[in-house]
């Protein structure tokens with residue numbers, strides 16, 4: 001791993017959208033985007049010092065292999081920075097203070113939290129740095145320097161509930177990002193890890209202001225087993241704002257996108273200002289903890305579909321344990337996401353304003369044909385002649 005990844009200099013600054021001259025509608029239609037939008041990657045040397053133990057799947061190798069790959073095959077759009085450590089009062093936005101106190105007392109020790117969640121002497125600080133990465137991702141997006149930020153962290157967080165650790169997780173980095181964004185607009189969390197995001201479901205279950213959606217292996221056969229079922233929809237004012245989409249044991253990319261596409265439509269109807277993505281790469285072919293078979297091109301297509309929402313996206317690294325393919329799958333995901341982000345016009349509205357109503361445009365924009373084609377391909381609902389009609393119609397629903 002190159003230590004230079006942690007020290008961004010002027011030479012590492014990525015190009016911005018739209019700077020390349022000569023972008024035309026024809027180039028959008030051909031799938032060649034003008035320039036991709038920059039992605040701020042937040043990662044820290046402490047993440048390599050969290051040591052759950054020999055043979056544990058959540059190993060430091062996961063991160064070092066990803067960084068090695070991204071260094072050798074980097075997108076010009078990636079900018080790297082080391083985040084600060086989160087302060088306890090910041091983490092207390094989503095976790096019980098007693099949990100923080102208990103975890104602080106374990107700093108510097110080896111301890112088993114449960115049957116598969118182990119802490120080493122540096123785990124406490126690594127978890128604080130992971131939380132800090134998600135907070136700095138929020139600050140970068142709110143500050144207007146980036147539309148996309150990636151907290152490339154370990155330990156992961158999406159199984160951590162308000163009052164419980166578990167599933168290799170300590171602090172829920174996604175939930176912390178969402179809560180930090182909440183004062184600046186509407187927020188949705190999309191969890192695309194192979195395993196259900198029980199942590200953010202628990203934290204926001206009674207709230208209507210943060211939409212939580214998780215696409216995962218059915219808990220009838222996949223961890224965490226106790227949650228992630230379709231009938232868990234939220235409670236009280238939060239009823240209807242938690243959506244679980246469990247899938248069967250055998251899922252390829254096409255099958256996956258037949259669930260991802262309607263999930264994204266659901267998010268669009270919620271009209272968030274920001275999207276937090278819990279990025280699990282354990283949906284990939286050959287992952288030792290999963291059963292699905294997504295390829296690098298599937299991750300690229302998934303990134304494109306998410307980017308088509310046209311809103312700022314904060315991505316937080318969760319699972320993914322096949323170290324040989326973590327880097328390439330992450331790279332392809334961001335290639336798709338940032339290209340789509342660049343092609344989409346900014347749609348952000350002022351903070352705290354009511355959601356915009358759906359509207360009908362009476363003209364075709366350069367990004368429309370590509371969006372229609374991807375939607376058609378991902379759903380499989382349309383014939384090729386129907387796709388051609390949609391691409392050239394003069395009435396396009398936004």
Ligand SMILES: [Zn+2]
Pocket residue numbers: 193194195280282318319320
């Ligand atoms: Zn997972």
